Amino acid sequence: xxxxxxxxxxxxxxxxxxxxxxxxxxxxxxxxxxxxxxxxxxxxxxxxxxxxxxxxxxxxxxxxxxxxxxxxxxxxxxxxxxxxxxxxxxxxxxxxxxxxxxxxxxxxxxxxxxxxxxxxxxxxxxxxxxxxxxxxxxxxxxxxxxxxxxxxxxxxxxxxxxxxxxxxxxxxxxxxxxxxxxxxxxxxxxxxxxxxxxxxxxxxxxxxxxxxxxxxxxxxxxxxxxxxxxxxxxxxxxxxxxxxxxxxxxxxxxxxxxxxxxxxxxxxxxxxxxxxxxxxxxxxxxxxxxxxxxxxxxxxxxxxxxxxxxxxxxxxxxxxxxxxxxxxxxxxxxxxxxxxxxxxxxxxxxxxxxxxxxxxxxxxxxxxxxxxxxxxxxxxxxxxxxxxxxxxxxxxxxxxxxxxxxxxxxxxxxxxxxxxxxxxxxxxxxxxxxxxxxxxxxxxxxxxxxxxxxxxxxxxxxxxxxxxxxxxxxxxxxxxxxxxxxxxxxxxxxxxxxxxxxxxxxxxxxxxxxxxxxxxxxxxxxxxxxxxxxxxxxxxxxxxxxxxxxxxxxxxxxxxxxxxxxxxxxxxxxxxxxxxxxxxxxxxxxxxxxxxxxxxxxxxxxxxxxxxxxxxxxxxxxxxxxxxxxxxxxxxxxxxxxxxxxxxxxxxxxxxxxxxxxxxxxxxxxxxxxxxxxxxxxxxxxxxxxxxxxxxxxxxxxxxxxxxxxxxxxxxxxxxxxxxxxxxxxxxxxxxxxxxxxxxxxxxxxxxxxxxxxxxxxxxxxxxxxxxxxxxxxxxxxxxxxxxxxxxxxxxx
Numbered sequence: 001x002x003x004x005x006x007x008x009x010x011x012x013x014x015x016x017x018x019x020x021x022x023x024x025x026x027x028x029x030x031x032x033x034x035x036x037x038x039x040x041x042x043x044x045x046x047x048x049x050x051x052x053x054x055x056x057x058x059x060x061x062x063x064x065x066x067x068x069x070x071x072x073x074x075x076x077x078x079x080x081x082x083x084x085x086x087x088x089x090x091x092x093x094x095x096x097x098x099x100x101x102x103x104x105x106x107x108x109x110x111x112x113x114x115x116x117x118x119x120x121x122x123x124x125x126x127x128x129x130x131x132x133x134x135x136x137x138x139x140x141x142x143x144x145x146x147x148x149x150x151x152x153x154x155x156x157x158x159x160x161x162x163x164x165x166x167x168x169x170x171x172x173x174x175x176x177x178x179x180x181x182x183x184x185x186x187x188x189x190x191x192x193x194x195x196x197x198x199x200x201x202x203x204x205x206x207x208x209x210x211x212x213x214x215x216x217x218x219x220x221x222x223x224x225x226x227x228x229x230x231x232x233x234x235x236x237x238x239x240x241x242x243x244x245x246x247x248x249x250x251x252x253x254x255x256x257x258x259x260x261x262x263x264x265x266x267x268x269x270x271x272x273x274x275x276x277x278x279x280x281x282x283x284x285x286x287x288x289x290x291x292x293x294x295x296x297x298x299x300x301x302x303x304x305x306x307x308x309x310x311x312x313x314x315x316x317x318x319x320x321x322x323x324x325x326x327x328x329x330x331x332x333x334x335x336x337x338x339x340x341x342x343x344x345x346x347x348x349x350x351x352x353x354x355x356x357x358x359x360x361x362x363x364x365x366x367x368x369x370x371x372x373x374x375x376x377x378x379x380x381x382x383x384x385x386x387x388x389x390x391x392x393x394x395x396x397x398x399x400x401x402x403x404x405x406x407x408x409x410x411x412x413x414x415x416x417x418x419x420x421x422x423x424x425x426x427x428x429x430x431x432x433x434x435x436x437x438x439x440x441x442x443x444x445x446x447x448x449x450x451x452x453x454x455x456x457x458x459x460x461x462x463x464x465x466x467x468x469x470x471x472x473x474x475x476x477x478x479x480x481x482x483x484x485x486x487x488x489x490x491x492x493x494x495x496x497x498x499x500x501x502x503x504x505x506x507x508x509x510x511x512x513x514x515x516x517x518x519x520x521x522x523x524x525x526x527x528x529x530x531x532x533x534x535x536x537x538x539x540x541x542x543x544x545x546x547x548x549x550x551x552x553x554x555x556x557x558x559x560x561x562x563x564x565x566x567x568x569x570x571x572x573x574x575x576x577x578x579x580x581x582x583x584x585x586x587x588x589x590x591x592x593x594x595x596x597x598x599x600x601x602x603x604x605x606x607x608x609x610x611x612x613x614x615x616x617x618x619x620x621x622x623x624x625x626x627x628x629x630x631x632x633x634x635x636x637x638x639x640x641x642x643x644x645x646x647x648x649x650x651x652x653x654x655x656x657x658x659x660x661x662x663x664x665x666x667x668x669x670x671x672x673x674x675x676x677x678x679x680x681x682x683x684x685x686x687x688x689x690x691x692x693x694x695x696x697x698x699x700x701x702x703x704x705x706x707x708x709x710x711x712x713x714x715x716x717x718x719x720x721x722x723x724x725x726x727x728x729x730x731x732x733x734x735x736x737x738x739x740x741x742x743x744x745x746x747x748x749x750x751x752x753x754x755x756x757x758x759x760x761x762x763x764x765x766x767x768x769x770x771x772x773x774x775x776x777x778x779x780x781x782x783x784x785x786x787x788x789x790x791x792x793x794x795x796x797x
Contacts, residue, residue, distance in 0.1 A: 147200040
């Protein structure tokens, strides 16, 4: 409204003066006149202050957040004052403005929480309006279009991120719109503009380059700070309890009970039980009434799913897990034994020193042997209850770690994909979004627990009135580390391993992560869709580690050049690197070249099969191999090299002196290019094995290559077929396993043609030998080839 007035879109008012009631309340009882308040807050308005009284109805005051002020409209409490230059308490000035006793012609707009409406007598109010949310769903969609189509200004770690394209942003908007139309619960949540902001912020986090240090937990914490920062539940209550602290105690309890019992739907009795637990005084009932009126529907919403009438859900599912984690890390979950133990320990601690002194004197004066024993027992009591609290922390850590490593969740999507699906829906013929899953999954709960213990989030929570002591955070972290150290050594499926790394990313503690992950030797994320945020997560957690990774497997992860740049610190720690099936083209070879030329590169095996590198990409890659001293095994299987690529390899192969194995099978190369590479391989000082099978070789070409491979001692062996003369090649299982592994991604007709050629070679070799042992081996391999051909035929039909 202020900006509209600045741009001339509120012509009815010549002067607009906004005041924050929170700022006015912070001034205390110090007297100041209305003119002084305006001059202090808006220095440029000093010149127009004399016009304020003459503006009449063309003057508009905007009083934001009236709940922060304690207003007394009784004449005995607040006297009458009509002079804008007379010093008064800020609250008294506001009362006289609302009474229309001071500047009676001026217009006043007041914003307040619903519970504070009664602080202004109704006779002073001309019109009430309650802002509930988007009454027009078209406005809601317009908000999403404007917000999501803004170019992203953040970049990934190291500045290597790239902004999403307009087409990608449009796709996000379309998917979100479809899900809002079909998924009624998320549409109900987005009725509140605040949650529209949260949805967009989450989508930016999941799909845009992530600014350094931003976490999912920090987004939710910032979201709550935007809504509740500095707000007390009731400014008239002497306890000054923050609204967020009250929400953590009540809504957090409900959320945690839901996580513990694995449910997301709550009855009226469930809600009342958590809200009214422990309430004994009239003041506590008053606080509950205010919370119900002002904030309850912000956290809970009636369920709109069929068959769930009369139940409640958290406005967005992730908010339940966030509040449950907040409830735990704030130490609000206490057993009866803990509560009693704490009181006893404090009591004994207060009187223990005095009692110990008296008992010590009595033990010297009187011959009582039991007194020293009692003396020592008093000292032991606080330690015992301290250990009980420590055991409780270990139990919480155990529950958190078990939630992270539940075997039932081993083969579901990682938590980041789950978050995206909850907002954007899922593509394809899957379960309707309104239908609950067979078993509720709460994998974000441990992530939020780790995130809330990070230093940044603890600082923001302190602003919200929910401080976490450093000692408590340290003890919780130690308990979690102890449990993670035991359960984190097991081999995890790729999606669960990413969840484990995401927990460390949320925690934002490199020393903690380095100690817990020191036993990690294999990073297997095959099949995980590596979005920009996932690349950032992996790089942030593992990029600073010191120990080498025996293998990094990122096959079929939809990686792009930007992802390769982000993951460079991780690649530098790898000895074996698998990047198969990632659609990496010539552009990505520039980043691979830089990786190979890096002075810290220790990769010995590099697998780039099933990527469209082409000859242009290999030309760039050879620049890296020429200056690399670590790579010994390179796979360029099915990379679209053709004759040009193999000829280029043949011409530049001698620039690398360490390579021991080179796989260029299934690249569409003919006899001339294959023969040139084979000759170069034979002359190479270190190359031992060259794979050339499944290329477009003639029978004569295959025979020449076989003869070349066995012509003399030394030099590289050339593998072109399943046979060597009349015997089975010792590499037959390698060839068929490659075919089996890539059967679904390769061109079926082409694979079938090559398998038929291999089968003919096997039959010819079997007919040419009289050795029964060789015949048996050839028959066995023939059976394997026929089985693959049958598999191709059945899957094709």
